[in-house]
Amino acid sequence: xxxxxxxxxxxxxxxxxxxxxxxxxxxxxxxxxxxxxxxxxxxxxxxxxxxxxxxxxxxxxxxxxxxxxxxxxxxxxxxxxxxxxxxxxxxxxxxxxxxxxxxxxxxxxxxxxxxxxxxxxxxxxxxxxxxx
Amino acid sequence: xxxxxxxxxxxxxxxxxxxxxxxxxxxxxxxxxxxxxxxxxxxxxxxxxxxxxxxxxxxxxxxxxxxxxxxxxxxxxxxxxxxxxxxxxxxxxxxxxxxxxxxxxxxxxxxxxxxxxxxxxxxxxxxxxxxxxxxxxxxxxxxxxxxxxxxxxxxxxxxxxxxxxxxxxxxxxxxxxxxxxxxxxxxxxxxxxxxxxxxxxxxxxxxxxxxxxxxxxxxxxxxxxxxxxxxxxxxxxxxxxxxxxxxxxxxxxxxxxxxxxxxxxxxxxxxxxxxxxxxxxxxxxxxxxxxxxxxxxxxxxxxxxxxxxxxxxxxxxxxxxxxxxxxxxxxxxxxxxxxxxxxxxxxxxxxxxxxxxxxxxxxxxxxxxxxxxxxx
Numbered sequence: 230x231x232x233x234x235x236x237x238x239x240x241x242x243x244x245x246x247x248x249x250x251x252x253x254x255x256x257x258x259x260x261x262x263x264x265x266x267x268x269x270x271x272x273x274x275x276x277x278x279x280x281x282x283x284x285x286x287x288x289x290x291x292x293x294x295x296x297x298x299x300x301x302x303x304x305x306x307x308x309x310x311x312x313x314x315x316x317x318x319x320x321x322x323x324x325x326x327x328x329x330x331x332x333x334x335x336x337x338x339x340x341x342x343x344x345x346x347x348x349x350x351x352x353x354x355x356x357x358x359x360x361x
Numbered sequence: 362x363x364x365x366x367x368x369x370x371x372x373x374x375x376x377x378x379x380x381x382x383x384x385x386x387x388x389x390x391x392x393x394x395x396x397x398x399x400x401x402x403x404x405x406x407x408x409x410x411x412x413x414x415x416x417x418x419x420x421x422x423x424x425x426x427x428x429x430x431x432x433x434x435x436x437x438x439x440x441x442x443x444x445x446x447x448x449x450x451x452x453x454x455x456x457x458x459x460x461x462x463x464x465x466x467x468x469x470x471x472x473x474x475x476x477x478x479x480x481x482x483x484x485x486x487x488x489x490x491x492x493x494x495x496x497x498x499x500x501x502x503x504x505x506x507x508x509x510x511x512x513x514x515x516x517x518x519x520x521x522x523x524x525x526x527x528x529x530x531x532x533x534x535x536x537x538x539x540x541x542x543x544x545x546x547x548x549x550x551x552x553x554x555x556x557x558x559x560x561x562x563x564x565x566x567x568x569x570x571x572x573x574x575x576x577x578x579x580x581x582x583x584x585x586x587x588x589x590x591x592x593x594x595x596x597x598x599x600x601x602x603x604x605x606x607x608x609x610x611x612x613x614x615x616x617x618x619x620x621x622x623x624x625x626x627x628x629x630x631x632x633x634x635x636x637x638x639x640x641x642x643x644x645x646x647x648x649x650x651x652x653x654x655x656x657x658x659x660x661x662x663x664x665x666x667x668x669x670x671x672x673x674x675x676x677x678x679x680x681x682x683x684x685x686x687x688x689x690x691x692x693x694x695x696x697x698x699x700x701x702x703x704x705x706x707x708x709x710x711x712x713x714x715x716x717x718x719x720x721x722x723x724x725x726x727x728x729x730x731x732x733x734x735x736x737x
Contacts, residue, residue, distance in 0.1 A: 282503065288496040293516075297538055300513070301504035323493075323517045324500040325484055337493035337521075344492065 239267060239276040246270070249306060250314040251284060252277065260286050264298065264317055266306045281306070284320060296320055394594045397621060398586035403475040407650055408616055414470075415668065416646045417612035420639055421468060424674050427607035428464050470612040477581040482525040490521030499526065501534050509535045528582070543576040552577065552588055562595045571610045593617045600630050615643070619650050625705045628698075632712040635676060635719070637691045638667045644698050655701040656694060663687075663694050680727040692717060 246269040253273075255261035264282035267273070282298040289295065298321070307313070313321070321327040407413055448456065502513035514526045514534055526534070536546050551557045551573065561570055570592050578585035593614050596602060605611045618624040624643060631640040645664030648657035666687060677684070692713065699709045 291497075292495070293497045293499050294494070295534070295537070296498060296500045297503045298500060299504055300502045320498075320500075323490075323498050323523075325515060325517075325523050329487060329490065333493055334489050337490050341492040 235280040237277045237279040239278045241278050242268065247278065247306065247311040248314060249281060249303065249311050249317050251316050262286065266311055269312060296324065298324060300326065394591050396587040396590045398476050398583055398590060399473065400476045404620055405474045408473040413646065413649050416642055416649065417470065417615055418468065419668060420615050420642055421611040422606050422639065422672060422674065423464060423468055424607045425460065425464060428467055468609050470609050471575050472580045473613050473616055474581045476583050476586060477528060480525050480527050484515060484523040484525065487521040495519055499530065499534060501538055503538055509539060545577065549573070549577060552584065562592060565601055565604060567592055567596055567601065567604050568608055568610065589613070590617065597623065597626055600626060602627060602630055615646065619647050622651070625703055629705055629709050629712060632695065632709055632716060635716055636673070637688055637695065637716060638670070638673065640695055641667055641691045644694065654698065656697045660694050663690055680723060685724055688720065
């Protein structure tokens, strides 16, 4: 089935709440996301109002994750009071468009902590091996 | 028919096999060309100035038989039958005007500009984001109607720094989201592998290399200038200028040689083939770019006179008195250049002497003809 146009074919109610969210478009074991604006209280399987970008969470051969954002249309929908889900807010924060999302700081801090623990464990192991 | 084909294929195989030892020889040979790019003074103002553009276009010596030749039939499933029409003079004029316009479009020269500066623009530093991800995040603004060079493309590095992307990344992302026909995301092998490029150059596929470089690179990229400068120098050392005439690449070639003050073998070729007026145009190009010729004012004046005459695609068999006058002036002007500024004095002097003798014969012949016809 071909993808719907980026301008969207979803039904659109002016006063209903809208949300900018990630929609999974990949296949099994290969996630790929569209950043889309949809009616907030509607299943993700329905056509969207508009596609605003894309996000590829799997790093490419240069170890990069690619994000495309149609900032002009994002601003438009934000101006119309669209709600932004946390994953999208995190991406926009990393892009420098929003303030950094608190959850990004939390992830960073947790990752650093695990790395420290792992290093400590390795050091311990190395010391034990030396003793033995 | 099929037998013939088989034979052809086989002979090619045999040839390839015979050439294998030679091929190794070719590939192991290194070309001693040092690429140079426009990284000092910006050449763009001079290249785009109208006087120099006119000179370069004239030096291209556009031959419409070559400009409009069929270059490939890859896009056409079958050849079109030519159309023959009876036209009145006015209609013919209109058709010629159309042909001129489309030739101008085909002969548009790739711009000669300075190499771009690297982008080093840190937007924000956030050390609290260290460890968020081991991969880089690249953000591209895909808003409608923004030109590739003005598109907002930023990256968030694993160390939490948000910065503008450099040119190579920008180019890759632009190609991913807004692909350009014929441009590859990974560098094609002919540019990535020096041996492949040199083998193409040795086979004198200059136009192919330059066309391909124009599609693959932007004119202000260092790689573009490297590839083109290698090609230009290869053409210069082998004196194969004719392969680029009537193509869009001759102007940049002439400009490159003039800019680096090594246009003397081009000048030599022009004198040798008897294109004496174009040699004067080349002199005035040199004077317009560097302004270091002793008789620069003379060559400029003469060049303006030459520009009013039509392009000489072949040697004219019949000379009018004005032609003779103009050519004699050109010879004098060139003589002064060879004495004062040339780096190939003896060769160019000899070539000019040869041309003089040939020209004398031509003049006598055409004057004799005139007399015989009783028009003198």
